[in-house]
Each structure stands twice: as C-alpha cells, then as structure tokens.
Amino acid sequence: MKNRVVGERVARIGIRDKVTGHARYAADLEIKNALVLKVFRSPVAHGRVKKVMTEKAAALEGVAGVFTAADIPGENLYGIINRDQTVLASEKVRFVGDPVALVAAETEEIAEAALKAIEAEITPLPALFDPADAMAPDAPAIHEKGNILFTRKVARGDIEKGFADSDLIIEETYETRMLEHAYLEPEAGVAYRDETGCVVLLVTTQNPHADHAQLVPILNVAPDRLRVIQTETGGGFGGKLDISVQPFLALAAYLLKRPVRMVYSREESFMASAKRHPLKIRMKTGASREGKLLAMESEITADTGAYGSYGIAVATRSAVHATGPYNVPNVSVISRAVYTNNNWCGAMRGFGVPQIAIAHESQMDKLAQRLGLDPITFRLKNAFENGSVTPTGQRLEASVGIRETLKKIRPYYQTFRKEIEANPSRRYDGVRHGVGVASMWYGIGNTGHPNPSSAQMEVDRDGVVTLYTGAADIGQGSDTVLVQIAAETLGLPYERIRLVRADTTLTTDAGATSASRQTYISGRAVQEAALEIKRILTEKAAGLLKVPANMVACEDGVFFPQFREFQKIPFEEVARAGLKKGEKIRGEGVFNPETTSLDPETGQGTPYSTYAYASQVSLVAVDEVTGQVTVKRTVSAHDVGKAVNPANVEGQIFSGVAMGIGMGLFEQFYPNKTKSFDTYLIPTAMDMPEITPIIIEVPEPTGPFGAKGVGEPALIPTAPAILNAVHDATGRWVHQIPADLETIRELISEQEGG
C-alpha cells in the first residue's frame, strides 16, 4: 500500500507562527513580578575560591537574593556523562566564566549593580590552555582525578602487518578549532512555583527529561516537585543538551518562592556555553598498489576544556568513525579527551565526526592522487557494502547506502570538472577553480549505550487522537515527523493528530534530541504506540464490519473491509464503539536500538544499530590574490533510509552545508577573546552556494518506514569536500581549519616561492 503521509512534504507543525513572528520563545514569556537572574562569573581561568562576599550586593534595594554554593540544598554537582561541574563554584574555578554567585533582583539594572558589588577572593592557580601541557606528568591537576578525562582505544587486525603490506603510506597531522554553536536563540527560561509548590521551568532545551534528572539532586526535592517544559527552541546543535540557565532558575524559584526569569546575552552565551572540541589528529593510512586500504592508525587528542560534558562521547565517536565509511582490515586508534582551562567543550552537531572526517577524507584524496585514481573511483574501491565489518567488529547487515551516494554525485563531479577545463582563468582574474569530494558515515544514537525512547498515544470517544512524546523539537522538525509517522500508521490525515511534547509531567523520556536519533528511535517508539492503537481499533472495526481483522484497512480516517470499500465506517465511530464515558484507547511504544558496550581495550562491539551515509561534491573558487575561498556549487547525497518528510531532510542538508562552510572557512573561537558575532563570523546567505540535495533511501529494517537520521550527517562531509576542492584548485593541502584568507594566501605563496 502506498504511503499517504510518510514521504510527503507536509507543512511543518507551528511553521506559520514562526514565520509570522508569533511563536513564543522563552525570552518572550511574560511572567508577572518575575525577578531577573544574573550570574557572577570567574574572572580567572584557574583558581581556588577563598571567599565570596555577597553582603553588599544583598543589601542593595531591589535585590531579592544572592546565592553561593553554600545555598544549594542538594548536590552542587552535575554533568551529562561524568559529573564534574558545579552550579556555583565551591572550591575551584576552572575557566574564565565559571559561575560563582547568583543574583536575583527586581530589575536587570539592579541585578547588574549587584554583580558589581560582589567581591570574590580567588587565588589564581597555574592555568593550562594546551592539552599537550595538561597531559605532561607534572602538570597541575585541573580535576582531582587528573587531566585525562577519558581514553578510547579501537584495535582490529594486525596494524604492523597492515603497514608492512602497504605499497603506499600517508601520514599527516590535522588540527580543527574550537567552535561556537551560534544558535539564533540564546539560553533563556522562566520558572515559578505552582499552587502545589512544584517548581515549574519553561526553558529552551534539547532534553527536558535529562534537565529534570540533573536538577532533582541539585534541589534535593522529590522528582514530582519539579517540572521541566521545553519552550519553542531556536536551535541547539548540541549546545542546549547541557543545562545552562536551568539550575539558576530552579534554585532561585525554589528558594525565593517567586517567579524568576533569565536570558543570556549573546556575550554571556558565548562565554558560558559549551563549544565544539578542537581536535588534533595524527593519521597514518596505508594502501596497496591496486588501491585497497590496508591499515589506518590514528592518535586523537580532544581539548574538552574545563569540564567533561560530552567529551567522552566525542573521544569515542571520533575513534570509532576514524576510518571513514571504508573497509580497513587493520586499525589502531587511541583517542583522548583532556581537561584544560579553556572554555568547556561539549556536544556539537556530529560529536567529533566532522573533525575526524577532515582527516580521513584528506587522507583518501592524498592516497587517490598518489595512486592515480580519481577520488570517487578510489572511494568506491573501498566503500562499505552489506556484509562489511567495521573497525569495531560490527557486521553491517542492511541499509549501507554509501556506494549509492558516491554513484549519484559522480555525474556532477564530471560536469564540474568539464566546466573548469572549459573556463581557464584569465590574466589578472586571479581565480582558480577546484572540485572536491568527501564522504562520511555516522552512527545513529548514543555510542555503545542503551538509548531508548518511549511514546504514548490515546484515542477518546470523540475520535480525538493524541500523541505524547518527550522528544524536543528544537527547530529540526521532529514534531512534524513524529506526527507523520503516527498518522501514516493509523491511516489518518496528518492534521487529525494532536501533539503533546517535551513536558516532564505529561510525557515520558524520549532521550535527547541529539545524535541524529529522534526520527529513528523516537519515530519507531511512536510507530509502536500507533500500531497498538491500530490493532485495537482494527479488531473493533472487524467486529463492526463482521469480517476478519486481517481484512480491515484504514485510510484517510475511514475503516473498510478490503475489496469491499463501499462498507465504510469513520474512524471516530470505530473509536467510540464500546467505549464508556471517560474511557480511552491507549497505546504505548518503546524502542531501544540494539547496541553493545565497547571493549575498553579494543573498542570491539556494536556501538550503533544503524549508520547514515553521505557523499558530497563541491566546486570552489580560490582567489589567489586574497586567499578567499568561495563555494560555488555543492551537491550532497544522503542515504537517510527513508525521508519521512523530504522537505525536512533537504532543510537539514542546506543547514549542514551552511554550517560546514563556516567550519571550513571562517570560524574559530578563541577562549577569553571571542566575545560575540562581532568577531566570530558565521556564513551569511551571501556566502551560500547553489546546493543540490539528493535523497537516497536504502531502508533500515529497524527504522520507522525504513528511516534513519540526517541531522548531523548533513554537516559532516562539507568542510572536507571544500578542503579537497581547495587542493584541486591550488595544489596545496590544507591541514588546519579554518581555510581563511591568510592561510590560503600563504599556502599559495609558498608554492610560488618554490
């Protein structure tokens, strides 16, 4: 039977409100008599907190409260994977911006004045800004357990033999930069105590249930005394997975029993929020004369800054993805996340994979060039297929679309080549063109950890269908996709389904909106819940129609026996049949994709149950005078399993290309220097190329309607394809991002100088 809702470009839920400016984000919420919260932050990168004097601030008229670590009722400790971060510094501060004291005041101006009146006695300690220094044996410890947060090893085959058998070995060191997420909406929220005394938070977030779980021990309250509701969220990209304003809002509302609000300025957001881990990657790759990859060895160092956040996930993901989507029989990777006194780094679209892809895709092009193969042919010789075994020993059984993505971009690659050859650079134009290819693979969901989602559906006597999901739609479109899956499963028009989402009191845990997992995992949970409803209603309809249940179908909200479509019963009639007043039909779905934990010594295991694949080709122009790289065309082919909403998938691809251009060409966050968008440059509409998205659907049997994910994959091949295109244009390899004006001009000059 043909899908009627899944696969359609239905209009996004809530899109009219967003486009017309009516959508209400946390900062738009008006709340009467709310106090304004501000945080006093550490001015030093590393120090021991001796004394925090708040009396003068507290005495100011209009200040309702000034809090320090001593005021926290529960545990002053949080962290999404490893708990190492304090809400308010008690003993130590570890980066410039570490929170020390919290002010609640009647107005923003009073709150600012109170911050100025706080005096903190902090004894500076030696600060470390380079992971290499932090790993030195005599380095001062930033955390008690030492400066190496985590080490992940992946070992398979015989690495020595692999290199001994190789005819060609390429070794290089690559460096990526600390990056800011640059979501449109800075961190914001409001909180109050409801009539029962329950603390209610309305906050921008990627995971209300994880926020709740982290806040309960901080407040030391029963779980039902705290409720977190996700507000309309203006982007997250991983940066709203960690709690930010949440503990401050919860603490002040709880202790002062008054409504509170907190909105970060852009400067505070830059200073206080997580960043993308900068990675240093040494990679050595060996291949046979015939072009078969034989060995890959890599050492990866991630600067996680002052706190762990998602550092462990980044170290692991970069290690398990380090080969790229290629068969490599002999692999040895060691990946470390290291503490420094830089801004702390956490989750950001791709968890280390966009960084490692720069290394493996540069290596692929270098090998291809030396072997005399074009980049697509070389990749096809090595790309995964059904039955391939990954570096963690996982046998890929289904939905391996990498070869399809390469085949689909090939004609564009050839066209771009011909265009360049037909238009050689003219005198004084100073522009050289180049074409670059890059591929990627990306495991959907958390790495080697269970990451279940759950959903409920109910139908009442009026036939009103409600879907309950804990999944936070942060702008990526999960509301729409989940409703499409529910509607398709039930045979209902898309508009018929009411959605209740991301409220810890009304919905159950769906896990984070991260790791490109909501369509695949929460989508499947929703499908399971809908299937249960469908089973109940089908049996009821079979009874009413007096046919066996397997003869009953439902389309567009009407039940009918197959081959006797004239005998129709509307959905609501079936729903009502036999239901007493107040009774509802309920369905529940849970999905937890099959994973196993990775062996600590070898990394062997099943980190993910499925992977997304992509290949991209970019045409760039390099101005040899200014060093400016302009991306002219990008064609991006993504195997998403099934595009539940093709418009959403394309939106992700466009945004991934935009973000990748920033990563590859412009962006670099300097700790303690970069304050705002004044100096942190992200691409504008004018910097965007013409983008051709190509959707490839190699179904994933465990996914809803075959779907996987695309959120992070969309970004990953972009920067590597640009860097490979720059090489094609200039003959120079770029080993560090961003490929900015100075870097490219210097590379070209070196070449001209000899």
Add this chain to the structure above:
Amino acid sequence: MSIPHFRYIAPQTLEEAIGLLRMAKESGKRARVLAGGTDLMVQLRAHEITPDVVIDISGIKRLSRVDRMGNEIQIGPLVTHASLATLDLIREYAGVLSEAARTVGSPQIRNLGTLGGNIVNASPAADTIPALVILDARLALRGPEGERILPITDFFKGPYQTVIEKDELLTGVIIPLPSLNGRAVFLKLARRKAVAIARMNLACMLYYDRQKEIFEWVRLCVGSSTPKPVRMTQAEKVLVGNAYTDDVLQEAGRAAAEQMVALSGFRSSTAYKKPVVGDLVIRAVHLAVEKG
C-alpha cells in the same frame, strides 16, 4: 545588557542641534550625535561610551538631501547607504561611492546607516571613505561660529579620531563632478560576503589614454591599511605617464605596499596585507582599464 542612562533630545532644525551641542560643550556634558545609530547603539550597549545626552538628528530633514549645484553634488550626512547605492544622481556622478555603499553591512544596516555617520565614526575600515577620497570630496562642518569646509583627507587624525569640534556637526559632503573620461573601481576584501568589516578596501579612478598608451591620471586610496585615509601617491606616480604593462603594474603594486608599510609600520597583519595590497592595486587598475 542594559544600555547606560542618558538624556535623549531630537531637535528638528540644524540651528537647534548646534545650539544643543554648544550647550553641552559649555556645561561640560558629554554629548553624542545619533544619526542611523548603527555604530552608536553598539558602543552604548558595550558601555564603550556613556554620554550624558544623545542628540538625535535624524529628524532634520535638510540633512538628507542630495542636490546637484553647478559643478558639484552635495550629499546630506543623513543620506543612507541604501540611498547612495540606488540614487541616480550618485550612481551617475559618483558611481564609485554607490559601489562602496553597496558593500556596507547588510540591507538592514544600509537602510539605517548614514554617510555622515560612516565619516564621523572614522573607522579605518569605513567603506565609503576611500571612495570619497578619490572623488576629492570636501566636508562642510557647522558650528556656533559658522561653517568651515575642508578636504576629506584633512578631517581624520587617526583611527576613530577626527578634527570635528564638540559643538560642530557634519552638514554636507561636497563632491566635484568628476571628469567624464575617468573609470573607477571599488574593491572590498572581507572575510565573508556580507555583514563584514573590510579587511581591506580600495577605490581607484583613472584615465588611460589608449592612443598615447599612457596613464593620464590615477587616484588610488586603500582603506583599512593606513592609520588615516590617504592617496597611494607613490603607486599613482609609478603609473602616470607610463604604459599599461606587466612591469608597470607590478611596480605600482610594490610602491603601494611600501607606502602602506611606511605609514602603518610592521604589524601582525602586515605579513598578509603587504603582498595583498600590491596585488589588489594591480587588480583594480586592470579592472579600471578594462572598463574602457
């Protein structure tokens, strides 16, 4: 972050505005003039300035006029970048200024930001200034004592420093109609294609006599590379009287680079800017000659 408190006054006439500036000066109050606000609001929010009074001149209608008066065009300081980019009078007689204005910020900034603000803010990266320099623009300043007119190159003392008095207002930009045979080019180099501060910008106007095969005259100004805007006279000298050849162009590029370093000293950005300024001068001259 909240912006500092100040008194806000919006005079409707020039005389009123200058009177307010004088009063502020005499009473020792810090006054700031608000036109489009695209620089001022940023400085206020960052608490870089804490004025006692902000005088909003955006309601003074006569300051947004553009007129042709004989052999000159007079541009009011409140004329926005968006207007400079689109007005026929400017495009016809000061096309290079239109081109420069078109590269400023974004549509939103161009709709608010004014020519006068761009000049008085005196950022070394201001996009309109190199264009005004090669157009031989003069500035009219009005104070309590009356008006004075000075060449634009005499207006700047250094980065963000000008000769304007506390009680003076920029009231007009006067551009002599350029000779008809000149060809002009504006180049902007920035890290991205919009909402970008110039890493370097360059305005060039010249006449190349194809019969005689010589540069008859050349005017060059490079922004964001010298402490205050100046003509690249050494490069101009290399070109004038010579033919359009590789050697001459290369020599002009070298001369521009040397003049830039002589004026700015060796800075961290010089390693990049020195070779690039030379090559950009070559590119601009080439493009201007190509125009016919």
